[in-house]
Amino acid sequence: MTLGFVIGESKPTVVTGQTSRSLPIGEYVIINSKEGKIVGLVEKSVVSSAALGDVKNYDETLESIEVAALNKRDKSHTAMIRILGFLESLQKGKAILPAIPPTPGTEIVKATKDDLGQIFGPENEEWIKIGGLLRNPEIDSLINLNKIVSRHLGILAMTGMGKSNLVTLLAKQIAELDGTVIIFDYHNDYSGLDFPKMNVIDAKINPRLLEADTLSDVLEIREGADIQQRVLRLAFTPEVKESANFWEALDSQVQYIGANPDRKEDRHSADRVQDKIDDARHRSSEILDPDMSNPVALIKEGRLNILNVSEFTDRQANVALAYYLQELLADRKAAVNAKGGKTKSKRSYRFNTPIFVIIEEAHVFIPKNEDAKAKYWAAKIAREGRKFGLGLCIVSQRPRDIEANVLSQMGSLAVMKIVQEDDQRQIASAAESISREFIGQLTSLNIGDAVLVGQWVNLPAIVHIDEMKGKKIGSDQDAVGEWAVAKKFEEVGAKSMKDLTRKDF
Structure with a gap:
């Protein structure tokens, strides 16, 4: 179905389309160029009216509305379309941009499920489903697990937009594949989950x-x-x-x-x-234990490990995280070097397979312009972890406060609703594949919607993340509900006391 045509000045990376209707941000289109079919992504959509473009007062506006209603040519629908590559190459997992921009007048058509299905749903075991395309919900959105373990991941969003849901979805699916996941649970949000292969640990420090x-x-x-x-x-x-x-x-x-x-x-x-x-x-005897063995020994391979650090102060949690990161990196180095015969060291290792570490509230542990022990080891893993099978995921609602050198090394990003301009600028600096126009649309995303970019997807995508069933995590407290329950208990207690008093007399 023809949507419109390329107009004005076109480039190998972006074109403007004149369309028959408004195209929603995030919709995929096909540009039928002479060199072959090109996949494009709508990044900006504008509607204008010739009759209403320069009105000066209310009465003139009413008159112009009537004029516009009689003139079918009054409305103009234009879209800025980012060129992502030739369709045929994208279906093979490669992004090849055209050397020659599409000629003005080139037809723009709607992308079909046959066009996009293979791109967003590769049939390989390292790809797992996390949702569906927001503008094409019939098309599943899959991500590459190997890429996030080797090249790291950032999950960024305002509070309440679905970060914890995505973390849980990823962690559960990795554990189901017998992978090792460790979540540093800063607010004790995850210990109440009821999944197979879960190992909940109250983190401790051996001084x-x-x-x-x-x-x-x-x-x-x-x-x-x-x-x-x-x-x-x-x-x-x-x-x-x-x-x-x-x-x-x-x-x-x-x-x-x-x-x-x-x-x-x-x-x-x-x-x-x-x-x-x-x-x-x-006061801290439950988290400081000089008689315990190495705390890392409590982590189980092939499980979803929840490390509860909610009882720690910020400084104590920073020390604990730094210790675990240091030990995990040393362990994976020992394992990889021993298997490759690259070392004469007899150091033993605990983990035979790659590990994926998720840091909640990353802005607390990897702060910009501040020294922190955990930041040093997180930065080191961001640089070196891929060689040793140690993946890092940083989760935060305040990307502006995260050390830029660490955030920029996250090879993939899931970005949900972000309103603050400082946060948007930080994300734009960290992700070259997201344009400024696209960043500007982050304010309009709803709960569970996310922009996926980077190496874990074949194309940048706006998706709706599948909701995890079961216990709600990271959710707001139902203050009104709890007050009502407390009031009922108070009334029942008062009535019981009154009845007992009558019996005594």
Whole structure:
């Protein structure tokens, strides 16, 4: 079915179409050029009226509406169409752009299911379905799992737009393929899921395994407290690390340093460090465990592992994430090098197959213009992880606050509704395949809609993500409902108390 024709100046990458109707953003079209069929994506759609283009007042507007209704040529429908490549090459998984732009007057037709089905639904085992094309819901949208594990993924959206749903969908499908997934669950959103092959872990930190400056973060010693940090560094000796009673040994060593008559100025700082140690022993005993084995040993291969870090402070969670990332990267390096015979090291490894790590609230752990231990290891995995089978997924509602060097290394992106212009600019910088015009449409997406770009899809696409059935995750609290239930309990309790009082008399 003919939709319109190419008009005006055309380029090998973009054309303008004059169409018979308004084309929705995200619709795919076929441009019947002389060189072959070309697939295009509508990125901008404009409707104009000759009669209503320059009205000056209300009465003139009413008159112009009547004139426009009588003139079938009054309305003009134009669309900016991004050229994605020749149809035949795209169906084979390759994007080849035309060397010569389509000639003005070239026919534009609607893309059919036969045209697009093979592009968006390759029949290979590494491709999994996550939804359907928003403008062509009869066409499934599949993504390439190998590409997100090797080239990483970013999931970016405002709160409540469906990030957690997409994370759950991906994690569940990877686990069903016997893959290993680890979600760092910052708000304890995922532990209530009821899926096979799930392993829920309350993350812990073994302080014996840390460096002194990292232990300082765990104990919440403030960054500017140089003397307290020096006291802790001197006290955190190899003998303390190996002591049977870790906290007692560390406390005694700090007390000993504070009692040094040659450094009386250390006494007060040592007392403050002892207070921090006491807090850690009693208030944080559930997350700081010097008697546990390596925390990484709790992660199970071939499972969806939920690491709950909701009980940690931000600094403690940062330390925990950094530790896990460091250990996972070292483990995968050891595994790959051992299998390839590239090392003489006898270091053992736990994981025989690739791992996909998902970091919720990534802006907290990978902040722009701030030093953070987790950011260092996340950046290192973003650079090196693909060689060792360690994939990274960063999830955030504030892309503007994520370190740009890390975000730019996410080879694929799922972008849902984003309103803030700073966030849109950050996304545009990270994803060259998204035009400014396309970025501007992110404000109009609904819950569950997403723009998919990068190596995990054959073409940029606007899709509607399948909704995961079962427990709602990352959802808003039903405050009104909970208040109503509480009120009913209060009324029942008051009535029961009144009845008991009557019986007593």
